[in-house]
Amino acid sequence: MRCRNLEAIGRRQFLKGSALAVAGGAVTAARVDGSLAAERTEAPRGEVPVPTSKEAHGPRAEHGAGRLVYPVKRLANLEDLAVNGPLEISYPDAAVPGVLLKLGTKVERGVGPDGDVVGFVTLCPHKGYPLAFDDEERVLSCPGHYSRFDVEKGGQQIWGHATQNLPQYRLRVDAEGEIFAEGVDELVYGRLSNVL
Ligand code: FES
Incomplete structure (x- = not known):
């Protein structure tokens, strides 16, 4: 009986952990997508943004x-x-x-x-x-x-x-x-x- 309880607790924690991992992955993916979108807006692939002279100096x-x-x-x-x-x-x-x-x-x-x-x-x-x-x-x-x-x-x-x-x-x-x-x-x- 005691073993079955432990088994149930372990299963619940596993499921909870999996749900958090999925949610975390979604957040990360959203952030990565957001960063890439921002990068695309500010610096198209292959181009490095160059500050103007007044920005730099x-x-x-x-x-x-x-x-x-x-x-x-x-x-x-x-x-x-x-x-x-x-x-x-x-x-x-x-x-x-x-x-x-x-x-x-x-x-x-x-x-x-x-x-x-x-x-x-x-x-x-x-x-x-x-x-x-x-x-x-x-x-x-x-x-x-x-x-x-x-x-x-x-x-x-x-x-x-x-x-x-x-x-x-x-x-x-x-x-x-x-x-x-x-x-x-x-x-x-x-x-x-x-x-x-
Ligand atoms: S040699 Fe060090 S301050 Fe001049």
């Missing part, structure tokens, strides 16, 4: 031919610079500190009549510490973990933990000696896009 970003378009910003005049005297600036926006340097000798990507004016972001690419100019070694050096970047060679990293060269500004000098920044050649530390 915010309302102030503009793109031309697939490239980020930087703001053009006046940074200083040649007369404001002295050889080995760093001039603090910010670019591409106020949150990114940088420096203009007149090195006194023609260097890679140097601008101005002597080809000796360069500019760099001064956030270390490793963890964002502020860099300092060493006028004897001609490097920007990091107090955090001692990375060093050669300002005569386009910000090439020559020592330390960073895994990229220092972002260098694209500069232009006009006939009046005004120095303009028009871009940055590497990603600024902490950014997914240099232009927000």
